[in-house]
Amino acid sequence: MAPPAGRSAISASPRVHALLARLHAASEAQEKSLSQIWFYLKRLISFYLFRTPWAASADDHMRDKFVALEEDKCHFMYLLARSSGALNIVEAGTSFGVSTIYLALAVGQNVADQRAQGKTVTGRVIATEKEPTKAARAREHWAEAGDEVAGVIELREGDLLETLKMDGMPEQVDFLLLDIWTPLALPTLKIIQPRLRKGAVVLADNTKMARPLYKEYLDYIHDPANSFKTTEVPYSGGLQMSVYLPDASV
Numbered sequence: 001m002a003p004p005a006g007r008s009a010i011s012a013s014p015r016v017h018a019l020l021a022r023l024h025a026a027s028e029a030q031e032k033s034l035s036q037i038w039f040y041l042k043r044l045i046s047f048y049l050f051r052t053p054w055a056a057s058a059d060d061h062m063r064d065k066f067v068a069l070e071e072d073k074c075h076f077m078y079l080l081a082r083s084s085g086a087l088n089i090v091e092a093g094t095s096f097g098v099s100t101i102y103l104a105l106a107v108g109q110n111v112a113d114q115r116a117q118g119k120t121v122t123g124r125v126i127a128t129e130k131e132p133t134k135a136a137r138a139r140e141h142w143a144e145a146g147d148e149v150a151g152v153i154e155l156r157e158g159d160l161l162e163t164l165k166m167d168g169m170p171e172q173v174d175f176l177l178l179d180i181w182t183p184l185a186l187p188t189l190k191i192i193q194p195r196l197r198k199g200a201v202v203l204a205d206n207t208k209m210a211r212p213l214y215k216e217y218l219d220y221i222h223d224p225a226n227s228f229k230t231t232e233v234p235y236s237g238g239l240q241m242s243v244y245l246p247d248a249s250v
């Protein structure tokens with residue numbers, strides 16, 4: 001159900017509000033199921049016992065799961081993208097396209113603001129998904145949201161370690177969402193980092209809950225040589241927020 005006018009963190013049409021409410025409810029129901037909680041526990045146990053960060057069987061399990069970024073984190077992410085005026089956003093891990101909707105709303109609204117000031121700008125969200133069935137569901141959701149969302153998204157299907165290196169990437173990236181299996185977080189950041197503008201925001205999800213799995217990523221962004229300032233926002237599971245500040249004195 002759409003929130004009362006003016007009470008939401010998000011500017012969007014009633015149709016988009018209703019769609020987001022429906023998708024978050026479906027994702028939350030999956031995440032709260034015993035089988036899903038057991039799945040996460042098994043992943044952590046197998047990491048501690050066998051140092052297996054991910055497995056092909058986990059991909060099979062996740063194929064019909066939303067694993068959407070929670071609603072409160074999505075609101076925070078949208079507001080960050082709006083306040084920083086982000087025009088080019090990369091989303092690592094799209095699934096059924098829920099977080100992408102927020103990013104697309106922010107980019108569309110940032111573009112409109114700048115154009116209203118007479119500036120000639122464009123912007124887009126580069127979404128990434130390797131599972132064809134998930135990519136198809138994401139496209140359906142964006143089509144249902146309408147052009148305020150669908151018109152801003154470029155979906156790169158396939159392994160993001162390849163697709164993010166392909167032609168047509170924006171020269172400058174303002175915002176990166178890492179909502180991806182943990183072994184991919186650092187390699188993805190390293191692909192995008194040369195394009196990050198000064199002040200770009202990088203969010204990584206579940207850094208508290210999955211801290212051991214994020215070790216290499218967290219070591220990297222905490223190392224002053226890599227030019228990030230970083231803090232963990234205490235949402236459920238932890239949300240690491242980093243800002244790229246290449247010229248900051250240590």
Ligand SMILES: C[S@@+](CC[C@H](N)C(=O)[O-])C[C@H]1O[C@@H](n2cnc3c(N)ncnc32)[C@H](O)[C@@H]1O
Nearest residue numbers: 067068069093094095098099129130159160179
């Ligand atoms: C946590 S989910 C993303 C959820 C999404 N951000 C949302 O809030 O709705 C992570 C997604 O990354 C996808 N993925 C995993 N490995 C990938 C890869 N190498 N390239 C592209 N996508 C990948 C998975 O299929 C999964 O759908």
